[in-house]
Amino acid sequence: MAINESLAQASNIMVYGAMTTLTGAMGAFAIALAKGRRIESIEESVARSESGSHQARMGATATLERPAVSTAVVSDAGRGEGRRAGNIGMSLTWLSMIFAGAALAFRGFSAHRLPWGNMYEFSIAAGFGVLLAYCVLSLKRDLRWLGLFIVIPVLLDLGLAITVLYTESAQLVPALNSYWLAIHVTAAIVCMGSFAVGAALSALYLVAEHVEKRVAAGQEPGRLGAFAERIPASDRLDLMAYRIHAFMFPLWTFAVIAGSIWAEAAWGRYWGWDPKETWAFITWVIYAAYLHARATAGWRGRKAAIVALAGFAAIMFNYFIVNMYVSGLHSYSGLN
Amino acid sequence: MGFMTRVIAYLRWAWRSLTSMRTALFLLFLLAIASVPGSLFPQRGTTPLKVNQYLRDHPQSGPFLDKIHMFDVFASPWFGAIYLLLFVSLTGCVLPRTLVHWKELRSEPPSAPRNLSRLTAHESWNSQANATAVADVAKAWKDRGWRVRTGDSWVAAERGYARETGNLLFHLALLFVLLAVGSGSALGTKGTVIVREGSGFANNITQYDTFTPGRAFNTSTMAPFSFQLKNFFASYQLGGMQNGAPREFHADVLVKNNPDSTARKVRIAVNEPLRIEGSSVYLVGHGYSPKITIKDGKGNVVWQDAAIFLPQDGNFTSTGVVKAPDTVPQLGIQAFFLPTAAVDMTQGPHSTFPAPTDPMVFMSVWSGDLGLDSGVPQSVFRLDTTKMKKIGLERLKPGQTYKLPDGQGSITFDGYKEWASFSITHDPGKGWALGAGMLAILGLTLSLLVPRRRAWLRITESENGTSLVEVAGLSKTEAPGLVAEISSLASTARTYIPEVLHGDQ
Numbered sequence: 001m002a003i004n005e006s007l008a009q010a011s012n013i014m015v016y017g018a019m020t021t022l023t024g025a026m027g028a029f030a031i032a033l034a035k036g037r038r039i040e041s042i043e044e045s046v047a048r049s050e051s052g053s054h055q056a057r058m059g060a061t062a063t064l065e066r067p068a069v070s071t072a073v074v075s076d077a078g079r080g081e082g083r084r085a086g087n088i089g090m091s092l093t094w095l096s097m098i099f100a101g102a103a104l105a106f107r108g109f110s111a112h113r114l115p116w117g118n119m120y121e122f123s124i125a126a127g128f129g130v131l132l133a134y135c136v137l138s139l140k141r142d143l144r145w146l147g148l149f150i151v152i153p154v155l156l157d158l159g160l161a162i163t164v165l166y167t168e169s170a171q172l173v174p175a176l177n178s179y180w181l182a183i184h185v186t187a188a189i190v191c192m193g194s195f196a197v198g199a200a201l202s203a204l205y206l207v208a209e210h211v212e213k214r215v216a217a218g219q220e221p222g223r224l225g226a227f228a229e230r231i232p233a234s235d236r237l238d239l240m241a242y243r244i245h246a247f248m249f250p251l252w253t254f255a256v257i258a259g260s261i262w263a264e265a266a267w268g269r270y271w272g273w274d275p276k277e278t279w280a281f282i283t284w285v286i287y288a289a290y291l292h293a294r295a296t297a298g299w300r301g302r303k304a305a306i307v308a309l310a311g312f313a314a315i316m317f318n319y320f321i322v323n324m325y326v327s328g329l330h331s332y333s334g335l336n
Numbered sequence: 337m338g339f340m341t342r343v344i345a346y347l348r349w350a351w352r353s354l355t356s357m358r359t360a361l362f363l364l365f366l367l368a369i370a371s372v373p374g375s376l377f378p379q380r381g382t383t384p385l386k387v388n389q390y391l392r393d394h395p396q397s398g399p400f401l402d403k404i405h406m407f408d409v410f411a412s413p414w415f416g417a418i419y420l421l422l423f424v425s426l427t428g429c430v431l432p433r434t435l436v437h438w439k440e441l442r443s444e445p446p447s448a449p450r451n452l453s454r455l456t457a458h459e460s461w462n463s464q465a466n467a468t469a470v471a472d473v474a475k476a477w478k479d480r481g482w483r484v485r486t487g488d489s490w491v492a493a494e495r496g497y498a499r500e501t502g503n504l505l506f507h508l509a510l511l512f513v514l515l516a517v518g519s520g521s522a523l524g525t526k527g528t529v530i531v532r533e534g535s536g537f538a539n540n541i542t543q544y545d546t547f548t549p550g551r552a553f554n555t556s557t558m559a560p561f562s563f564q565l566k567n568f569f570a571s572y573q574l575g576g577m578q579n580g581a582p583r584e585f586h587a588d589v590l591v592k593n594n595p596d597s598t599a600r601k602v603r604i605a606v607n608e609p610l611r612i613e614g615s616s617v618y619l620v621g622h623g624y625s626p627k628i629t630i631k632d633g634k635g636n637v638v639w640q641d642a643a644i645f646l647p648q649d650g651n652f653t654s655t656g657v658v659k660a661p662d663t664v665p666q667l668g669i670q671a672f673f674l675p676t677a678a679v680d681m682t683q684g685p686h687s688t689f690p691a692p693t694d695p696m697v698f699m700s701v702w703s704g705d706l707g708l709d710s711g712v713p714q715s716v717f718r719l720d721t722t723k724m725k726k727i728g729l730e731r732l733k734p735g736q737t738y739k740l741p742d743g744q745g746s747i748t749f750d751g752y753k754e755w756a757s758f759s760i761t762h763d764p765g766k767g768w769a770l771g772a773g774m775l776a777i778l779g780l781t782l783s784l785l786v787p788r789r790r791a792w793l794r795i796t797e798s799e800n801g802t803s804l805v806e807v808a809g810l811s812k813t814e815a816p817g818l819v820a821e822i823s824s825l826a827s828t829a830r831t832y833i834p835e836v837l838h839g840d841q
């Protein structure tokens with residue numbers, strides 16, 4: 001079937017639309033963050049976590065879940081101006097999500113297929129996935145403090161997509177023409193988007209933990225203190241990061257297995273250590289190590305967060321370096 | 337300490353270290369790191385030509401890298417050693433844990449800590465409780481999926497055993513995946529074959545172009561199926577940035593499960609292999625076979641066949657060789673087949689589109705000694721021209737004939753067929769690996785998402801004739817919602833042990 005050029009054009013316009021609203025959201029979230037304060041001060045968090053570990057020692061049973069604060073608002077994007085800016089950021093993010101979704105839908109209809117057949121389309125889809133995950137999570141809790149760390153990476157992702165990775169709308173090469181595209185690639189995109197949110201939380205955790213440790217040791221909060229005052233306490237960040245990773249790890253496992261089922265049908269073997277497969281395996285192992293590290297005394301906290309960031313680095317390596325510079329059977333970037 | 341005792345102590349220490357979670361984790365990390373070079377250097381198993389190219393380009397470092405198995409990482413002894421150690425470590429840690437869990441599955445919930453108000457989730461109220469109420473609460477909790485134990489004034493409850501069951505299932509499934517992958521590659525085979533339209537293939541070793549058996553492979557297990565290629569079909573994108581990109585391929589074949597069965601028509605396409613008798617037949621490539629007739633000076637046909645030409649680029653500029661050994665002197669042809677012909681000064685003869693819209697053969701004809709009698713095996717794709725001389729150069733469209741100079745005969749380009757290449761694999765482990773993979777996902781999901789929780793109810797007499805009822809719980813895991821769940825257990829308890837306010841009596 002022929003390509004519908006005007007729909008393909010409309011898709012590109014939607015991508016620019018999303019980038020415009022994201023830029024606005026970035027500004028608004030930056031103001032909200034600058035004006036915001038965490039509800040519980042750093043000193044209070046430190047005191048609470050000290051009594052918490054005391055309690056855990058007394059209780060003698062594994063991890064005790066800490067009181068109901070964990071579901072309450074963990075950081076308030078300020079009042080007045082800051083609050084208004086946060087709300088504007090949130091609305092613009094919803095709008096960006098809708099634009100990115102429309103870009104995907106138009107692209108798909110223009111070629112009469114699922115719109116994830118080359119790197120350009122994967123990137124738009126992954127950006128949409130991150131925004132969707134963030135918007136859905138924000139329905140349940142106040143995540144305005146996280147907004148800046150979501151919209152900046154997505155903006156970079158879309159910018160890279162439309163400039164470096166851009167590929168004309170076209171039909172698929174035969175190997176991609178399979179319902180496994182829908183299953184395997186969709187699962188992989190959802191995981192990539194969620195792991196990106198998990199990585200953002202782990203990075204923020206490292207900052208909060210660093211500052212809290214200084215405060216606990218009686219030192220000044222240091223250069224990052226002002227920043228740490230605007231994000232939730234480290235144990236909250238750690239818990240949120242853990243939940244995302246723990247929830248997504250089975251799906252990532254599924255994505256890898258679905259890929260190997262597809263590889264079996266398309267290439268005649270279910271696992272062949274193709275560079276893409278090798279890096280999917282490495283990523284999987286790192287996230288498995290994260291889950292273990294988090295369950296191991298002496299590794300939870302800082303080291304676990306670093307392992308989580310290493311996992312995301314492996315995903316990025318697989319996506320950019322392997323797709324663009326290492327040749328293998330997975331050469332579908334549309335760039336070569 | 338005696339020598340034996342020391343050896344045994346040492347072995348026990350080694351075993352305990354090997355089977356600890358930390359070692360398994362370390363080995364797992366090591367496996368991941370060990371696989372990195374496999375993604376950065378070309379590998380013999382998948383891209384042997386690139387390995388040769390690399391060795392030619394790096395005469396200094398190449399041989400050393402080869403010696404430490406950088407070009408066959410996944411078949412190297414050190415990769416195998418890590419794999420094996422991981423396997424042993426995993427076995428050693430999972431089996432004992434399974435036994436422990438088996439016992440735990442049949443044990444009772446533990447009794448309450450002394451101070452329930454210390455726990456994360458805690459509610460209390462005053463009531464006039466009686467002993468039967470405790471049994472009622474226990475039953476209600478049990479109906480909600482908790483395992484319960486009761487005393488005369490307390491209930492202890494626990495739920496979420498499926499978490500540990502799932503965890504063990506996952507780790508056991510992982511062992512099974514490793515086993516299935518290993519045994520599948522040891523018992524299986526893989527091979528490739530090129531088949532022209534109108535020709536066939538039967539599944540025995542002699543008919544393969546390349547054949548790689550596993551270490552434990554046994555010829556008698558080869559299924560006696562066969563197929564004939566009736567027609568190959570390909571279509572390509574016309575115009576646009578991706579002009580010439582493939583859009584669809586398929587091969588129509590007539591298949592027989594064994595020599596005596598009746599043939600059936602099957603279509604093999606990319607993503608749609610033929611599954612037959614435990615083997616799978618994949619369509620992996622295709623190309624052209626120009627049909628050429630060579631006649632000698634007297635007009636006798638000395639060669640007539642469709643030779644297999646190998647594609648050199650995405651537009652199927654193809655090269656091939658024809659050898660006619662039965663004339664004196666012998667004749668040889670080096671040729672290009674161009675599905676859509678074009679010639680220019682820089683590229684020479686080449687094709688501009690993969691489909692045969694304007695097919696043409698460009699040939700140089702050689703006469704002399706083909707060198708076939710020397711006994712050294714020759715490639716069918718190369719012409720050894722050391723003892724030959726070039727006698728002509730010509731381009732032909734289908735149906736055209738080239739008359740050789742000096743009445744040495746003629747060459748006719750009759751037309752062309754297509755060929756398809758197939759990869760044929762037999763991997764008895766793959767179903768097992770898939771099954772184990774699915775179990776691993778199930779186990780993971782249970783192990784990460786089922787919360788493991790304990791809850792208690794305790795009734796304490798107080799002096800004014802009422803009792804204090806406490807419900808409290810803790811989570812052994814970090815799943816959300818403990819407080820809500822304990823509060824819901826408490827409200828169930830309140831229906832049997834209603835709250836009374838002080839001074840109600």
Ligand code: HEM
Pocket residue numbers: 285288291292295355356357358359360361364425426429430503507510780783784
């Ligand atoms: C000596 C071998 C091993 C031991 C003793 C071990 C032990 C454990 C334990 C105790 C847990 C539960 C952690 C928790 O309470 O959250 C766990 C979870 C897990 N293990 Fe292992 N493990 C071993 C090897 C492996 C290997 C080789 C893998 C391969 C990837 C693996 C992957 C996982 C995963 C993905 C989880 C789920 C994470 C979770 O439940 O939190 N394990 N393992």
